[in-house]
Amino acid sequence: MRGSRGALRGVHVLLGVPAHVPEDLVSSLQELARPEVAERMTTLTAQGTMPGTGLIMRSEKLIEAYGLAALGWRQEIGDPRAIIDTVGRRMADEDWFVTALWQPQYLHDV
Template identity: 35%
Template sequence: MSRIASGGVPDYVPQSAVASVTDLLREPALGKMELIIQGINPGAGISRFSAEMIKRYGLDAAGYVFRTGSEADCFDRYEAAVAQGRWVVVPLWHPQFLHHRYRIRALKEPKGLLGTQDDATLVVLRKEACLRIGAAALKDLSQLYIGNPRLSELEDDLRRRA
């Protein structure tokens, strides 16, 4: 599984109008896009990177504001905007259930402020756990690959059942 951070917009926002973070500074995005970008908790990497992007791209001077909150704040705001057809930017990462539920187009981010792709790795913290699991099983587990789309689908299923 790989974790990729990005900002995204609903697929109904024309790519010709908004393909990159820099497009948020021009019309028609400037007149149509919601200026509040709702994030998650302030300690999350995606929140720190997103707040930095607002400054480094000059989005703050154009009126954009990054707001931290809970995951529910972020997801609920995005889903409400989509339900009403509003233009909205959402900080996103993969895997993420919203990618299974909606078509979200990642914005190009020319300055590379969101970092690079992360890879999820199996970590065993206790030596005695390694002994109980065994070398052969650990080798098999290290070969597992579920992929972001499938994990996003699983997360979406779990949220719908909760």
């Protein structure tokens, strides 16, 4: 790919939690494995879109690498519009959840 080294500069794939989840409890992927955190999560899934995308493949690797799969965490695939609607609803309800995100993305400002 032409310019592939610089093409992705500043782009990051991550698993995100809403801002209302206390940062002193969840500020890293390792902390998702803490029992007191897992108990508060509405689901042990990270929502993401379209199988085979870089976002999904990277999220699955993160879930596996941080031992979250062994604790029941899984990547959930869904329609992009439905996921955005679900994130909005869950934010309004102040649910504790995880979603696959990339940066830059407008959901970081929600």
